Amino acid sequence: xxxxxxxxxxxxxxxxxxxxxxxxxxxxxxxxxxxxxxxxxxxxxxxxxxxxxxxxxxxxxxxxxxxxxxxxxxxxxxxxxxxxxxxxxxxxxxxxxxxxxxxxxxxxxxxxxxxxxxxxxxxxxxxxxxxxxxxxxxxxxxxxxxxxxxxxxxxxxxxxxxxxxxxxxxxxxxxxxxxxxxxxxxxxxxxxxxxxxxxxxxxxxxxxxxxxxxxxxxxxxxxxxxxxxxxxxxxxxxxxxxxxxxxxxxxxxxxxxxxxxxxxxxxxxxxxxxxxxxxxxxxxxxxxxxxxxxxxxxxxxxxxxxxxxxxxxxxxxxxxxxxxxxxxxxxxxxxxxxxxxxxxxxxxxxxxxxxxxxxxxxxxxxxxxxxxxxxxxxxxxxxxxxxxxxxxxxxxxxxxxxxxxxxxxxxxxxxxxxxxxxxxxxxxxxxxxxxxxxxxxxxxxxxxxxxxxxxxxxxxxxxxxxxxxxxxxxxxxxxxxxxxxxxxxxxxxxxxxxxxxxxxxx
Amino acid sequence: xxxxxxxxxxxxxxxxxxxxxxxxxxxxxxxxxxxxxxxxxxxxxxxxxxxxxxxxxxxxxxxxxxxxxxxxxxxxxxxxxxxxxxxxxxxxxxxxxxxxxxxxxxxxxxxxxxxxxxxxxxxxxxxxxxxxxxxxxxxxxxxxxxxxxxxxxxxx
Numbered sequence: 180x181x182x183x184x185x186x187x188x189x190x191x192x193x194x195x196x197x198x199x200x201x202x203x204x205x206x207x208x209x210x211x212x213x214x215x216x217x218x219x220x221x222x223x224x225x226x227x228x229x230x231x232x233x234x235x236x237x238x239x240x241x242x243x244x245x246x247x248x249x250x251x252x253x254x255x256x257x258x259x260x261x262x263x264x265x266x267x268x269x270x271x272x273x274x275x276x277x278x279x280x281x282x283x284x285x286x287x288x289x290x291x292x293x294x295x296x297x298x299x300x301x302x303x304x305x306x307x308x309x310x311x312x313x314x315x316x317x318x319x320x321x322x323x324x325x326x327x328x329x330x331x332x333x334x335x336x337x338x339x340x341x342x343x344x345x346x347x348x349x350x351x352x353x354x355x356x357x358x359x360x361x362x363x364x365x366x367x368x369x370x371x372x373x374x375x376x377x378x379x380x381x382x383x384x385x386x387x388x389x390x391x392x393x394x395x396x397x398x399x400x401x402x403x404x405x406x407x408x409x410x411x412x413x414x415x416x417x418x419x420x421x422x423x424x425x426x427x428x429x430x431x432x433x434x435x436x437x438x439x440x441x442x443x444x445x446x447x448x449x450x451x452x453x454x455x456x457x458x459x460x461x462x463x464x465x466x467x468x469x470x471x472x473x474x475x476x477x478x479x480x481x482x483x484x485x486x487x488x489x490x491x492x493x494x495x496x497x498x499x500x501x502x503x504x505x506x507x508x509x510x511x512x513x514x515x516x517x518x519x520x521x522x523x524x525x526x527x528x529x530x531x532x533x534x535x536x537x538x539x540x541x542x543x544x545x546x547x548x549x550x551x552x553x554x555x556x557x558x559x560x561x562x563x564x565x566x567x568x569x570x571x572x573x574x575x576x577x578x579x580x581x582x583x584x585x586x587x588x589x590x591x592x593x594x595x596x597x598x599x600x601x602x603x604x605x606x607x608x609x610x611x612x613x614x615x616x617x618x619x620x621x622x623x624x625x626x627x628x629x630x631x632x633x634x635x636x637x638x639x640x641x642x643x644x645x646x647x648x649x650x651x652x653x654x655x656x657x658x659x660x661x662x663x664x665x666x667x668x669x670x671x672x673x674x675x676x677x678x679x680x681x682x683x684x685x
Numbered sequence: 686x687x688x689x690x691x692x693x694x695x696x697x698x699x700x701x702x703x704x705x706x707x708x709x710x711x712x713x714x715x716x717x718x719x720x721x722x723x724x725x726x727x728x729x730x731x732x733x734x735x736x737x738x739x740x741x742x743x744x745x746x747x748x749x750x751x752x753x754x755x756x757x758x759x760x761x762x763x764x765x766x767x768x769x770x771x772x773x774x775x776x777x778x779x780x781x782x783x784x785x786x787x788x789x790x791x792x793x794x795x796x797x798x799x800x801x802x803x804x805x806x807x808x809x810x811x812x813x814x815x816x817x818x819x820x821x822x823x824x825x826x827x828x829x830x831x832x833x834x835x836x837x838x839x840x841x
Contacts (some may be wrong), residue, residue: 233761238772256768273803313766344741346735346738346786347739350697350732350735350736350739353728353731353732353735354697354700354732356728357704357725357728357729357732360724360725360728364711364721365719367720368720369711369712369721371707371708371711371721371725372704372707372723372725395768395769397773398768399764399765399768399769400694402764402765402768402799403764403765543749546768568796568799568800568802568811569796569800569806571795571799571800572791572792572795572796572799572800572810572814573792573814575768575772575795576788576791576792576814576818579772579776580818580822581774583779583830584828584830587829589776589779589780591778592773592775592776592779594777595772596769596772596776599769599772600765600769603765608692608693610693626724629719629724630719630723630724633716633717633718633719634717634718636716637716637717638715638716638718639716
């Protein structure tokens with residue numbers, strides 16, 4: 180009964196004309212950047228953060244969240260029609276989506292992906308409502324040691340799940356923690372690592388960091404490769420096609436939604452991981468796995484539903500525990516902090532309009548996307564034809580202006596340039612920028628909860644191992660690190676054994 | 686022989702050593718009441734140790750004559766550096782030339798020098814961008830963007 184009341188309240192907030200407009204701007208911008216390869220939701224959200232300073236916190240979070248889940252819808256259009264993943268989470272959609280388009284079934288692929296995303300979004304919103312509430316209530320019992328351990332666990336899981344070396348990902352997380360500590364010490368107000376720059380007293384801004392690491396570096400990388408835009412020319416018909424196709428797709432959508440929902444909640448998870456896992460699972464349990472990659476409908480339905488479900492369920496740990504599970508949520512977290520709102524268990528009590536308004540606006544946003552996306556496919560295809568040499572100066576210009584307008588300071592442009600170079604080199608040297616960005620955002624809370632915990636225990640680290648929730652998280656951290664260490668040794672040992680075998684064979 | 690583990694390890698080691706020294710000077714405090722330098726010191730020290738391991742791994746790879754596991758994606762210094770210099774230059778001249786003119790020059794140089802577009806097209810796109818951006822950000826949004834100290838000199 181209580182939840183029903185809140186759902187109605189959330190709907191009231193979501194359908195206010197201003198919030199409807201912000202939701203529309205968010206999902207429209209999200210779809211646009213989803214369609215365009217070379218700029219992702221993290222860069223766009225950072226770019227629009229300064230714009231949100233002038234609007235209400237509810238409007239701001241509605242718009243920023245809309246960009247993320249809107250991008251998942253848009254990414255599929257490029258994947259199906261041009262065989263280019265507009266978003267990293269659409270890589271798997273390229274495999275079967277483009278093949279479907281080549282067989283003249285582009286309409287069905289686009290229809291399944293849009294309707295699948297809508298169904299996944301709808302189920303996830305209700306899952307979010309029923310899970311976030313009890314989770315937030317449980318989190319009220321958390322103290323500084325629990326928060327510290329939870330955040331450590333989140334960071335370690337993220338580094339565990341990143342592509343490439345976990346060792347390098349951990350190094351980046353440590354570097355991110357250091358960058359997050361720049362500025363005045365919260366306990367003594369002593370400046371740390373500011374090097375005499377007054378602009379650094381408040382710390383390194385989230386906008387230059389994320390814009391540099393994800394926006395500028397992506398442009399620099401794209402300039403080196405020629406993006407081949409082989410847009411498949413076909414008449415887009417049969418969006419709703421035959422009943423048989425939908426019967427096949429229906430179960431794939433449901434399975435994709437479940438996978439996406441749970442992987443979105445996990446720290447380190449999100450849209451990218453869930454689309455890969457759901458595609459792999461779909462292929463693994465299919466009666467005809469050999470047909471995957473040739474244009475089967477399940478190969479589009481499952482990952483598209485999964486990435487949309489994950490893009491929404493990852494809001495659960497952010498809003499109820501105050502812990503962003505991935506880098507996109509870390510930007511959203513930063514956005515809420517700028518508005519003076521601390522995400523966490525008290526958010527539901529102190530700012531019910533934000534939680535319930537956002538939940539319901541996501542439903543409204545999903546309806547908007549469904550209504551907008553399919554009729555606008557022609558427009559997206561036309562935008563896709565704009566050559567990259569004309570597009571990238573515009574992206575760079577918007578990045579520079581977006582960064583400048585946060586503090587009206589050119590210093591932030593220089594910071595963005597430095598982080599842009601860092602992000603570019605990191606990608607070249609196989610270092611992942613995501614753990615750095617997430618650790619950077621979590622760093623201040625991680626530090627304060629650690630120092631508070633030490634004050635509580637009188638300096639002993641046993642406090643992290645004597646409380647049940649904290650103990651479980653710490654055990655998981657140790658297990659994950661141990662597993663990684665052992666598995667890397669096993670891999671090395673296998674390589675050695677193979678070499679010996681080959682030598683003996685000769 | 687180039688070894689990128691060694692390069693990145695040395696860079697991160699130097700960075701973490703510098704951070705350790707800075708953090709130590711801030712004061713480490715005690716276990717029960719950690720000082721402002723306590724956490725930065727601990728993090729930098731851990732990063733330093735990991736960097737040292739990365740360096741060692743690089744040295745061992747060189748000694749054993751291993752090639753890089755993954756083919757290193759060559760750094761395209763030319764375009765990347767040019768774009769970054771132009772971006773920094775945009776920042777430098779932003780206040781001096783003013784928002785509309787600096788935007789025009791910035792767009793023009795990116796389109797013409799980096800994007801290798803035809804001069805006429807570059808001129809047209811840069812002009813339209815600068816004009817639209819001025820109308821959007823200055824006239825409509827009323828953002829406090831610099832008009833340019835250069836033009837004020839002429840005005841006076």
